[in-house]
Amino acid sequence: MKNKNFYVIENALLNLGKNKGRNFLQGVMIFAVITTTVIALSIHNTSVAIIGEYKTRFGSEVNIVPETLADNLPDITAEQALLYSQSEYLRDAQVDEVKIGSGAIKLVYYLKSPESLDAFRTEVQDKGLPAGYIVDIDKAGYDRMVMPMEGLKDISLTFLLIVLALGCAIMILLSIISVRERKYEIGVLRAMGMKKQKLAMGLWVEILIITSVCFILSLIAGGLLSQSISDALLAGLMNTATEPVDISVSPQTVLQIFGVAMLFASVAGIISVSKITKYEPIKILMERN
Amino acid sequence: MKCLELADVSYRYEGSTEYVLKNISAAFDSGKVYTVVGESGAGKSTLLSLISGLDVCKEGDVYYDGKNLRELDRDDYRAKCVGVIFQGYNLLINSTAVYNITLSMNISESEIMGRRAKKEAAFALLNKVGIDRETADRKILYLSGGEQQRVGIARALSHNPDVIIADEPTGNLDAETESEVLKILTRLAHEDGKCVIIVTHSENVTAIADEIIGIHAGNLIAGEKYRENSAFHGENGHERTKTIRENEQ
Incomplete structure (x- = not known):
């Protein structure tokens, strides 16, 4: 059974060599589509990863800060700060003190998980947190870091969807043209008794080989291009200078x-x-x- | 031995109410050469496409070896039971002559095993129809009409079918090549026991027939009656047929 169908693959391989011009054109189109997909996906996935990392970092970093910088606010003593750090919701008993002006300080704790914020807040309040203090994450810092990445993610996602839609349209068009161009060949093979499914399998093997070659080339080209495109996009999105985002083509x-x-x-x-x-x-x- | 049979076969094209073939009944034996003759548009090629399993009759049935074609897998029938020599050759022009033959062998699931053995068998077959190895290794694109016709014949024989169907096999050939092709077809019927059915306008081809089937406006006309039909042969047609017969004798 295996030998009886092998000629279909053999014929497909021979056809690749026979129709170099058409296959090259088809290959170029597929290469362009996959390369843009590589770029869009790499930027998108890296953005998602960075946003995730920021979310974890900023979401885990919980601050106890005065609601206003009023003079009559009671101080949080070192003992109290230490007491708050002894929580099952925290990664460790570490507490950082940061001066925020006018003698006021900000206490920074590190949650095991950003989801524990509410529980930690209740616990701290139960342990006697003086009125006038709030327990929250650094939203401004989070927004400052994450917003451009969200923008980059959205752009790459939109770009990816457009590329996928266009890619599918191009593939449909190319396939229709290819089959039409090869109508005579198809007619001859069918007249010789080749079954429709074998003929279709042959055409599919051809396109699969072209796509596989394009896939490898696109990975290389896309990997090289995505970093510079990402840098250019980020530069447009961020008003202030920031660290460059390292775009990589991950196994995922x-x-x-x-x-x-x-x-x-x-x-x-x-x-x-x-x-x-x-x-x-x-x-x-x-x-x- | 009866090989093929047409039973009240009628055919009309999709969307048309007019029948191209009307109630055709005929039987074809192994070991004989049949020619199907008739004016252009009479339905000869349609009859061939029905016999070769490329199309299905609207009414009536075609039987191969006693089995109704409607019940057979037509792809398998074309691949294994009949060999068709097309007027326009219908070869894969970007492939070599030998590849056209080996591909046909593969499609028909030939008993010859292995690529090399198939290629050798294809070379032998091409040699039998007068194509040498060098020519066999050339792409169809670079072969002359006569050479392409021979490749077409070799392809039709590649799976050793019981029925050989040829549509105007000598239409594009010079007199010498025509004669060689006709010899091959006659040999296939008389020596190899194949049933050879040829659609033709050529009286040279008609001259080799064991039986003639005439078609006029979709109806079957008995061979001899057909020969007398001057409407088909033209004003001097009957005279030309007589001359061929006399020359043969």
């Missing part, structure tokens, strides 16, 4: 891009199958003759 991104590449190949395969199913060899050959 590679898998996602592979999935996208297979999606394109499958779209092409489905289009080919649907077109071939409609073709009758006698009509093709009669048209040609």
